[in-house]
Amino acid sequence: MDINSSASNHYKIICLGCHADVSGAGYALRCGCDHALLRTVYRDSRLAVTAEDSMWRFAAWLPTVDKLPTRGRSVTYKSEAFARELGLSDLFISFNGYWPERNAFLETCSFKELESPPTVQRAVESKVKTLVVSSVGNTARAFAHTVSTTSTDLKLVLVGLESAIGKLWLPEPPSENITLVVLQRGNDYSDAIALGDRLVALPGLTPEGGAMNVARRDGMGTVMLEAAVAIGRAPDHYFQAVGSGTGGIAAWEASLRLKHDGRFLEGPLPKLHLSQNLPFAPMVSAWNACRRTIDPSIDMPDAKKSIAKIHADVLSNRNPAYSVKGGVFDALKSTNGQMYAVSNSEARRAARFFEDLEGIDIVPAAAVAAASLIQAVAHGGIDDSDVVLLNVTGGGAQKLKEDKSCYQIKPDICLASPEADLSELREVLI
Ligand SMILES: [Zn+2]
Incomplete structure (x- = not known):
């Protein structure tokens, strides 16, 4: 089946710059507008969830006709030990990795x-x-x-x-x-x-x-969808570490769709709490200066040297989707969001803390996100009763290597x- 008929089936792809419909343009990544993302618009504004035990349970909000076999999906569970230490009553973990005991089978251990x-x-x-x-x-x-x-x-x-x-x-x-x-x-x-x-x-x-790529973003957006379905509502706060910013944008877009659906979100959109790893944190620097544009001389001087020092090297993108229309800056504005700079030692400490309390190893980027949550709680940015979602963007690699040959x-x-x-x-x- 070609993309034209698929597009007419259950989704359209629209340019956020000029609002052109580019659904028939094959594997389109932009419309010709210089500085705007494309976005999928789904026919059904009410989220339909199937009984499938994979991410394809959200196929109604994914931009494909057929489904490539995968066992993988995001898993949301309510934290007890980590939540107790932080003094939060409703902390949920979106676990994206390998953890068979929790039905988590992303076997490359990353979202x-x-x-x-x-x-x-x-x-x-x-x-x-x-x-x-x-x-x-x-x-x-x-x-x-x-x-x-x-x-x-x-x-x-x-x-x-x-x-x-x-x-x-x-x-x-x-x-x-x-x-x-x-x-x-x-x-x-x-x-x-x-x-x-x-x-x-x-x-x-x-x-x-x-x-x-709308397929990448909407695939990642299933993290927010899965959480909303598991919790029964969208969270008040969403924590994630960002390199390109794709995951943050995806969480925002999924929130917009959930808002439109109406069953999962009545109040404001989930507030995005996005983090980067010091000394390389260009988006944090630009955002804190209220700038839509990243200025390399101010926001990432000595980029190569800084990148060589960060613990979470996947967060080292020098050209993130920050200023583009529909990108990270807009996502933060729209959700009254916030950015965090996390040091290597904070990230390592958060990883140990999380692993001891939750019982699973996590990747450095997830440790940066966990550290940003610890910062937010310490600074009084979260009410005890708020519903908080921490996106553990990768984990379980140690467990996988015990279970399988690589x-x-x-x-x-x-x-x-x-x-x-x-x-x-x-x-x-x-
Ligand atoms: Zn356009």
Whole structure:
């Protein structure tokens, strides 16, 4: 089924800049407006939830026709020990990772695995042949897992870093449809993005799109949907660490849809509490200065040096979806939101605290979010009776490695810099 008929089925894709309907434009990431995100508008404003035990239970609010097999979904549970320590009566954890005892089966241990199934499915339905994904770890694992565990013919080019190669493991043998390109040591995440941008100029290669891709955002938005269904209402507060900002935008967009539905949200939208890891926190710096635009000289001086120091390296995006219309700045404005800067030691302490009390290991980015919640409580920003949702964006990797064998994705080619000559790479890709 092609995208035109799918679009007429249950969703439309609209540009937030000029309000054009780009539903028939295949794997569209923007409409031509320079500085605006696209957004999905679903036919049913009332959320229909099926009995499926996967993220596809929210298929009515996902921009695909068919469903790629996945066992993964976000899981929401009420915290007891961590909540008690913080003095909160209604703290809910959105756990996105591997924790069989809680029915959590995101086997790459990250909420990026909520993005990859709808994105790959949308790409296939849009007749994309090869998708390019730049990632230092979680996103690459998620997309590789989706391609390796389904019968899709989609080819995947992963652009990563030699220094982060250890993070590119899978709980199954990698598909032959995956090509891994890495940049030598000394490069960072934004260099991988820059190389990915060059690759998509080659014939037949399509960028997955990051925050611009409605399938990624709506996949991630299932975190908020799952929580609202599990709790019976949308939370008052939503805590998450952000690198590109995609997850924060997705939570906001899901909240807008829930508000429109009317059953889960009567008052204000859930307040976004978004955090970054010091010393690299460009969005925190711009937001606290009430600026819509990130000024690199003010908000991320010595970016490379700062990035090399942060504990949660997935939060190191130098070009986040902050100022774009429909991006993080708008999400924070719309929800009366707030940003937090978290030091490495605060994050490590929060991780230990969380693991001891909740009984599961969490990834550094989730530790940054947990630390921001501790900050918010300490500063009196949360009422004891408020309903709080902490998005644990990844966890359970230690548990998974005890339960399963893991397989390394091996690089097909290693390049010196994002400006490197691509002729050798072209041969690998042909
Ligand atoms: Zn437009």
